[in-house]
Amino acid sequence: DVKVTQSSRYLVKRTGEKVFLECVQDMDHENMFWYRQDPGLGLRLIYFSYDVKMKEKGDIPEGYSVSREKKERFSLILESASTNQTSMYLCASTKTGVKDNEQFFGPGTRLTVL
Amino acid sequence: RKEVEQDPGPFNVPEGATVAFNCTYSNSASQSFFWYRQDCRKEPKLLMSVYSSGNEDGRFTAQLNRASQYISLLIRDSKLSDSATYLCVVRNYGGSQGNLIFGKGTKLSVKP
Numbered sequence: 001d002v003k004v005t006q007s008s009r010y011l012v013k014r015t016g017e018k019v020f021l022e023c024v025q026d027m028d029h030e031n032m033f034w035y036r037q038d039p040g041l042g043l044r045l046i047y048f049s050y051d052v053k054m055k056e057k058g059d060i061p062e063g064y065s066v067s068r069e070k071k072e073r074f075s076l077i078l079e080s081a082s083t084n085q086t087s088m089y090l091c092a093s094t095k096t097g098v099k100d101n102e103q104f105f106g107p108g109t110r111l112t113v114l
Numbered sequence: 115r116k117e118v119e120q121d122p123g124p125f126n127v128p129e130g131a132t133v134a135f136n137c138t139y140s141n142s143a144s145q146s147f148f149w150y151r152q153d154c155r156k157e158p159k160l161l162m163s164v165y166s167s168g169n170e171d172g173r174f175t176a177q178l179n180r181a182s183q184y185i186s187l188l189i190r191d192s193k194l195s196d197s198a199t200y201l202c203v204v205r206n207y208g209g210s211q212g213n214l215i216f217g218k219g220t221k222l223s224v225k226p
Contacts, residue, residue, distance in 0.1 A: 033213075040218070041218070042201075042216055042217065042218035042219060043158070043201070043216040045213070048213060090157060090158075102160040103158075103160070103214055105157035105158050105159070106157060107156070107157055108156075108157055
């Protein structure tokens with residue numbers, strides 16, 4: 001079974017703190033994604049990576065950065081957390097070259113910024 | 115116009131009912147189509163892919179109308195366990211492979 005894990009299920013941080021969200025997948029997937037999900041707005045893509053050390057901006061990259069030093073790990077960084085970054089953060093991964101390849105999601109991290 | 119649009123619901127149906135969800139997409143170049151299911155406070159999971167010829171998986175039938183840019187999901191004989199949010203998803207090739215565009219979801223609640 002594909003497994004995508006995220007470092008925390010719940011996280012509470014203060015405004016201005018630097019926040020690291022970690023995601024690890026164990027199926028040798030090339031592509032990894034970070035989304036945030038908010039009521040009424042659905043899933044929005046923040047950043048994605050299709051290879052180690054590669055990254056591309058998604059739809060809402062402002063206020064975020066990412067790091068992909070190893071194939072299995074994709075980190076999302078909030079350089080200076082703000083209250084409008086309170087959200088559910090979902091990591092996903094998928095394999096390149098597979099027709100109709102499924103995106104496998106982690107369980108999510110619910111981040112609250114006070 | 116949003117890329118993928120769905121009726122947010124909620125659809126409240128009794129057990130055993132047949133319910134249909136619709137979805138429209140704006141990019142005529144979209145090439146792959148899916149329905150994902152998301153249970154409350156859980157992550158989305160793939161329910162089924164959607165093919166031009168239509169496809170069925172047990173009580174679930176998905177159809178695609180490329181001319182109208184329209185996708186549907188039909189659930190027959192609804193079960194309590196079908197209660198979830200159903201996300202319509204498309205992929206437009208040209209970007210990085212695997213990059214999906216999600217609708218906001220349609221909430222289904224099946225009542226006893």
